Amino acid sequence: MASIELKSLRKAYGAAEVIKGVDLSIDHGEFCVFVGPSGCGKSTLLRMISGLEEVTSGDIEIAGDLVTKIPAADRGLAMVFQSYALYPHMTVRQNLSFGLENINTPRAEITTKVQEVATMLQIDQLLDRRPKDLSGGQRQRVAIGRAVVREPRVFLFDEPLSNLDAELRVDMRGEISALHKRLGNTMIYVTHDQVEAMTMADKIAVLRLGELEQFGRPLDLFNDPQNLFVAGFIGSPKMNFMAGTVHSADRSLLTLDTGEEVSLPVTGFAHREGEKVTLGVRPNDLRPEDHGAIHIEVRAVEQLGADSYLYGALKDGTRLTVHNPGQTHVTAGDNVALGFDPSAVHLFDTESGLTLREAA
């Protein structure tokens, strides 16, 4: 069992605090993705778990053991680096066996293990080559193989796919997911790509500026974002935000800053009359309607064949994206009225950015 527990973990470089007290608990066998914009501290957090980065304060527990002060080598983890970090002067075989040699594994056992892993990752043809003779995807496999061969308790991935081209990235994504299913180990995966996070994760931890914004299952994050940041970060294209003020006594009407009036769901949200709120609607929940309450001027149209996207702006310049299944006749410059299903909206307190959804 290799669950991971982070307890008010902090990291500071001098006066600059990059991790500001993260509490997180990852269960055994879970595939957990740390996601966030660059500079949010997700890689630092991963390196702290790995032991490569010292902890300023707080504790890390792996499988119930306190490992905060234990060196990286003795934590029983394996890591796949963004740059792969293969040893350039060693062949693939030596790269794979280096870790096993360091723990004094018998020769014969090393040979079988390396062969097994190489076959599993389809790199058995490449064992005698050096990293510089491999393609990006092959290097990636070797890097993963080097982690797998040591049979660690936990795998750590630090943006492993960011150096691959789009097509290969999709392939490798599938392979890493498959690997997780086969091995059943706990895995922590760092990425800035929310699509990767959504497709691979059992649990996603969204980080921003060294703080944990939300931790949960991908669809929970998508359906019930805790704050404006998570709402904007998860989902592609981004959620649309419109600022306004609740103005009716029964809380069913919202006046946008542009003066337009839209209806709101009365139940499920804890908004009050007179409160400044931000309305969040996903692009696929907006649709052109003849008598729609929101009016935009379309600035650009993307026709993808099966889908089309309208990019427009409200009167006050707030940008909106509309997802339209199928093809559209709308062109740039048109004025379009939009409507939405009130049950699909999100409501946030403008000041604090927190969701106004009432806990179920």
Add this chain to the structure above:
Amino acid sequence: MARVWDFLTATRGGARLHWTDWASYAYLCAGVFLMFFPVLWLIMSSFKTEGDLQRYPPTFLPYQQETLMVEGFDDPLPLFEMTGGDYEGMILAQVRRVGLQAQMVDPTNPGERLRVSIENYRPVDSVTLAWENYTGLFDRFNFLLYFWNSTFITVTATLIMLLTNSMAAFALSKYQFRGRTFVLLLVIGTLMIPQTVVLVPLFLIVSEMGMSNSLWGVIIPGAATPTGVFLLRQYMLTIPDEILDAARMDKASEWKIYWRIMVPLSAPAIAVLAILAIMWRWNDFLWPLIVLTQSENFTLQLALNSFQGELRTEWSSLLAMTVLTLLPIALVFTFLQKYIATGIASTGGK
């Protein structure tokens, strides 16, 4: 071979020679002449006899006067060609010379003595290599002992230097510790102190430690060089930290990271330093001269110096030994020069 020829005859392009081709080749030829001619002269001179070396005007090729065994004489007699007088055109052997007159003998008629004026003859020379200059080094002088001393100092000092310098460079490039910049500045700062200034203190230390007149007294003080530390550090900075992190995750000890990861990856820079170190140690003169006082500990450079006496200098032996001294370093350079080029290109060092 064809590639070498192509390289040597490379032009700017086109069938005709551009004026820049002429200029480049003229410049290169001048360079080759300037660099190589003295060495060639040295090699030629090392095959000259002591007498030939004193000849004026000097000749490029080594000449020796031909001699002949003539009946009735115990030693071979030197041959002369007559350029005037009664025997013009004949080749005669000289028996003895008194002032401006010489007593000659015709090799075909050894019974008769002929008197000639030395204005009328010219020695019969032929190109002959005086190998005895070289064999004499082994017979009369202890060349092999000096060679061994030099080799031992060079090899040991280079190995110790590479080990200590690369470890220092590893620490200074890859570890974060308090005072790292200070240590680095200290190392670089020593570059600014001329060697001659520390000569006396260094000698006092060496003699206090009982290493004077011992090869170790030459080896140890030169083992750590700021240049080497700096050069290796600059190279090691270019090795990504992620590789070291990967090794740490692979449970490699810090020593293993140094030995299995850092050293192989710094090989180009280490090769450059090795070549420089070999050249420095092999050519070093001043420090061994100070430390080594007894001739059985002399290096080749000191032995060469000892040929130059106050009253007499044995040029033929000196030159031959110079050639032999140059030889190993030239070989090292020939075989390792490609590392120098790549190493300098990748370290930006000198």
